[in-house]
Amino acid sequence: MLPQRFLPKILLIGSVLLALIFFAAPTVSRRSTATDATPEERGHYNLTHKSYGLPLLNRRLLEMLPKVWEPEWKARIKADDPDSVRKVAFERYGFSEATWDNQGAPLQFVATANGGPNAGWTQTCMLCHGGRVPISGESKIGMPNTEIDMQTLYEDVTKLTGLKGPFQLTFGMSRGRTNAFIFSLELLRRRNEDLSARKEPLPMGDYSDYDLDAPPWWYLKKKTAIYADGGVKGDYSRAIMQFTMGEPNGEKIRGWESDFKDILAYLKSIEPPKYPLAIDQKLAGQGQQVFNKTCAGCHGTYGAEGKYPNKIVPLEVVGTDPLRLTKLTKEFRDYYKQTWFGRSGEHGYEYPTGYVAPPLVGVWASAPYFHNGSVPTLYGVLSAEARPKYFRRVGGAKEYDVKDGGLKIEALNAPAAKDLSGEARRRVVDTTLPGLGNQGHPFGFKLSEKEKRQVIEYLKTL
Numbered sequence: 001m002l003p004q005r006f007l008p009k010i011l012l013i014g015s016v017l018l019a020l021i022f023f024a025a026p027t028v029s030r031r032s033t034a035t036d037a038t039p040e041e042r043g044h045y046n047l048t049h050k051s052y053g054l055p056l057l058n059r060r061l062l063e064m065l066p067k068v069w070e071p072e073w074k075a076r077i078k079a080d081d082p083d084s085v086r087k088v089a090f091e092r093y094g095f096s097e098a099t100w101d102n103q104g105a106p107l108q109f110v111a112t113a114n115g116g117p118n119a120g121w122t123q124t125c126m127l128c129h130g131g132r133v134p135i136s137g138e139s140k141i142g143m144p145n146t147e148i149d150m151q152t153l154y155e156d157v158t159k160l161t162g163l164k165g166p167f168q169l170t171f172g173m174s175r176g177r178t179n180a181f182i183f184s185l186e187l188l189r190r191r192n193e194d195l196s197a198r199k200e201p202l203p204m205g206d207y208s209d210y211d212l213d214a215p216p217w218w219y220l221k222k223k224t225a226i227y228a229d230g231g232v233k234g235d236y237s238r239a240i241m242q243f244t245m246g247e248p249n250g251e252k253i254r255g256w257e258s259d260f261k262d263i264l265a266y267l268k269s270i271e272p273p274k275y276p277l278a279i280d281q282k283l284a285g286q287g288q289q290v291f292n293k294t295c296a297g298c299h300g301t302y303g304a305e306g307k308y309p310n311k312i313v314p315l316e317v318v319g320t321d322p323l324r325l326t327k328l329t330k331e332f333r334d335y336y337k338q339t340w341f342g343r344s345g346e347h348g349y350e351y352p353t354g355y356v357a358p359p360l361v362g363v364w365a366s367a368p369y370f371h372n373g374s375v376p377t378l379y380g381v382l383s384a385e386a387r388p389k390y391f392r393r394v395g396g397a398k399e400y401d402v403k404d405g406g407l408k409i410e411a412l413n414a415p416a417a418k419d420l421s422g423e424a425r426r427r428v429v430d431t432t433l434p435g436l437g438n439q440g441h442p443f444g445f446k447l448s449e450k451e452k453r454q455v456i457e458y459l460k461t462l
């Protein structure tokens with residue numbers, strides 16, 4: 001177990017930065033306020049222009065971060081290329097280029113108005129939910145950020161600014177994943193039911209860190225219950241606001257509800273990326289038949305007549321890593337239900353017993369697989385022996401394993417060496433770590449090699 005270090009210092013670092021940098025409130029463009037804008041358009045605008053929290057970075061700070069890098073990273077900056085810090089920093093932290101005019105800030109942040117080197121960059125949902133699509137390498141909102149290393153980002157900012165947080169938490173143990181639900185838990189236990197700040201955090205039972213892989217937002221069109229365990233149903237526009245708890249003022253957070261109703265409308269409008277390479281249609285057609293026999297009972301059928309059953313499969317049946325279910329404690333679930341988040345519409349937080357079988361649209365692009373991203377390829381989903389115990393991703397977003405469908409990786413026979421830097425260690429996915437187990441989901445194991453290849457080809461068409 002890694003030591004529990006580095007609590008979300010979102011608040012702390014944010015408030016100090018506020019004092020250090022010039023922070024201007026975002027201007028609201030005519031487009032977002034125009035009466036003819038649709039909820040989806042307003043939602044997209046909110047996500048890409050408004051800041052729901054305090055800034056973490058700015059351009060000047062980004063340019064200073066190399067001071068705390070390891071020598072091999074510093075060596076990659078070229079003195080004659082002023083853009084090289086930005087390029088190398090993007091690679092180190094897992095940032096990508098914004099898809100709108102974000103005044104130099106990456107896709108994962110929103111720049112406050114007026115630009116300039118001191119304009120604050122506030123982290124957004126796209127820290128985890130925005131990244132580069134495989135093969136094309138294009139940035140996309142809703143594409144899980146498979147490159148993020150939030151732990152390194154926060155450690156570096158902490159080292160540079162000399163700040164220590166009031167409570168301890170790991171942000172992520174492996175690149176491309178985050179400890180997201182434990183942040184929610186840590187943030188919520190410091191709030192009263194109306195989201196005002198508490199002096200003493202509430203006890204939340206026995207919880208521990210574990211990594212999660214953000215699901216793609218393009219699944220939301222079909223889902224009636226969200227999260228790996230289907231724990232939130234109905235109108236979940238408040239549930240998706242949990243990461244705004246970096247903002248100190250509870251009343252302000254509650255005031256953002258209508259913004260988030262629009263954001264949810266936008267999230268539900270996001271389409272999956274199409275597989276851009278040639279597909280063997282005959283093979284895919286055969287794969288569809290195998291899929292409909294073996295997989296559709298849980299994952300649904302696709303095409304014009306497609307039906308998605310929104311099925312929650314008991315943990316004993318699916319058998320994937322249990323921590324996401326067992327470590328989101330009863331204390332947290334009970335408290336959540338009483339808070340402002342749990343009191344919206346009909347929805348409440350139940351006591352889930354398994355994991356949702358996700359809709360598989362655009363699944364070719366959502367590697368690594370399962371709620372913890374423990375399996376790098378579709379072939380691995382179908383074959384236990386093709387699931388490496390330790391692996392490292394090879395190349396960037398454009399690299400894709402066309403044959404097995406998923407991340408290009410190098411399988412390793414040992415975990416990362418202890419003397420490597422934390423950044424280098426987190427590039428190695430160690431499926432023996434708590435929460436990162438790659439077991440379970442045996443449903444494709446008995447298919448023949450030929451059938452597996454057919455199913456993979458079919459999945460690329462979805």
Ligand code: HEC
Nearest residue numbers: 124125127128178180212213214215219226227228240243
């Ligand atoms: C630190 C990373 C991180 C940030 C920031 C983040 N999320 Fe997530 N999000 C996740 C992870 C991980 C999950 C999966 C949690 C689970 O199912 O256990 C998730 C799940 C979701 C889901 C449910 C998806 C599904 O198919 O079940 C929605 C919707 C969502 N997030 C919206 C948002 C919005 C909106 C924001 C910004 C206000 C946001 N998230 C910020 C990591 C993040």
Ligand code: HEC
Nearest residue numbers: 294295298313318320355356357366369370371381443444
């Ligand atoms: C008994 C129900 C069930 C059957 C049958 C089933 N699955 Fe799944 N599948 C699940 C569940 C539940 C998950 C989520 C597991 C998790 O995240 O821990 C899942 C996850 C997946 C994922 C990962 C999706 C992602 O975005 O990470 C893929 C791919 C997948 N299944 C493909 C298949 C294929 C192909 C078949 C048929 C050979 C199949 N499944 C049969 C229940 C099922």
